[in-house]
Amino acid sequence: MSFRDWYRVDRLPTIYCVGCGNGTVINCTLHAVDSLGWKWEDTVFVSGIGCSSRAPGYIKTDSLHTTHGRPLAFATGIKLAKPGLHVVVFTGDGDLAAIGGNHFIHACRRNVDMTVICMNNWIYGMTGGQGSPTTPRGALTTTTPYGSGEGVFDLAALAVAAGANHVARWTSYHVKELTRAIQTGLETPGFSLVEVLTQCPTAYGRRNKLREVSDTVEYLKDHAILLQKYNRLTAEGKPVPEDMFTVGEFVRRNRPAMGVPP
């Protein structure tokens, strides 16, 4: 099979805006799933609410498009009741980190065997561009018209601290690395979070001097720093610009997990 064979073709085109990064993330995910030889009949995609969460509707497997913030709780039920199914969750920064924050840390703690792909675009896209728990300080959104003054969640660090077996962060620019990270997540027994920073030109970019689609992608490329390099620089006492963010594999381990097929 090819990744194309996983699409629910009669549902295309997607509802995504021109220049949205979500399609890239779906492609990378389906590439990863396909490369492992998984059968679509044995795979379930689950999601919450938001742009990211429309993704399962475009994939031909069984899929559960649930309520806002709750996909990990629904997915936990699916995986524990039928461990033989592969469970993959699409979510976003608002869905996972705001309304679903509690389910997020507890799913990591339980280490339920699933792969969670979070499309983090720093904004609530579907409702028109409100601030989220990952909106950078100072960024303009419709609910932070004078610049966001709140702190930012580091989703990858949160997942590591909460007990996930595998955590990685990449961007919609790093498609090869992202696909490999998702593959690793799918293969790792236990909970895997792959956070993907991705562009939302419509709701975020145009309010934050990233008007062209390529502006955000360039930004992601230029401001991503490999975790190992970041660690080396800080160990050497060398400065790292504050607007850089780390990418790479944050953890891969083998703690006891739930819902792993026997």
Add this chain to the structure above:
Amino acid sequence: MQGNTACAEGALAAGCRFFAGYPITPSTEVAEHMALKLPKAKGVFVQMEDEIASIAAVVGAAWTGARAMTATSGPGFSLMMENIGYAAMTETPCVIVNIQRGGPSTGQPTLAAQGDMLQCRFGSHGDYSIIALSPASVQEMFELTVKAFQLSEKYRVPVFLMGDEIIGHMRERLTIPDSVEVIPRKKLETGSLPFKAGDDDIPGFPTFGEGYGVHVTGLTHDERGYPAATNPPAHERLVTRLVRKVESARKEMADYRVTNPDAEQVFISYGAPTRTVHQVLHDRPKDGIGHLQLRVVWPFPEFSLAEFPDAKAFLVPEMNLGQISREIERHTDVPVLPVPKIGGDLHTPAELGKALEGSR
């Protein structure tokens, strides 16, 4: 056996193999008994981080084909409302046990009430219908839990077992039958659209992992399961069917007990107050007092009122300020006299006697 334990035993007998819950008084013994028994029955028990997650996990498990249940009380029940609407919209079979306590808010965690009877019917947003059962004894905790699963599987709808602290914590003799009827979930026929229903308004179930490739969404969807949220006729068609499949079957699923159908004064009860009514009828055998006990409360069996053609008054003792009495009122010209009692104590026979005098 304790009522809550009988409920768990009923669930196990009915084939329940998945339980997700969160501790809350006075329902916790249901979860505790499931935690003890499910692993031995090759089932799954999981304690979730809250009640929102509990009902979510139950719905997820149900889509894999499992018979799934959760149990809670007041505040936890309120938290479940959003995903109960999701279960109704997606036609997910599941059983929700509510061992009612005094509310609103934290209220009276250790005392009984029947204050959630309208919430279970209308608590989530939008139009939908559900089924609610009300046990009045430990035996009925068992029997009606079994029935909850049978109805849920058949109609693909969330079914509520609306117990209360008195029945949940009371201990009585329980007779467990050798076997109970387990209704298999009707499967989706190959080639059929997943949300296209036949004459009974109930589509076949496309279990996850069996190659159906079904898309399930809480958005308004068409018969393929695809979002149709901006399509007014699709919404009308779907939501009307969700309501009709339950309401039009209310005769079929009706379950009530009639005593002295010739009576002029008739008690209508469900759940714990039923016991006081029994006592009053026992104490005054010559007074010819009638009694209608509702075991299925929703969908409301309005035709059951016609079992008492000579009724001059319906007296409705409830452990709330009058919830089901309103529903009765809208179906009859016979005067309806609410006998409300809140605070946690059951009506006394003397209080019901006084209500009888007042209705003459």
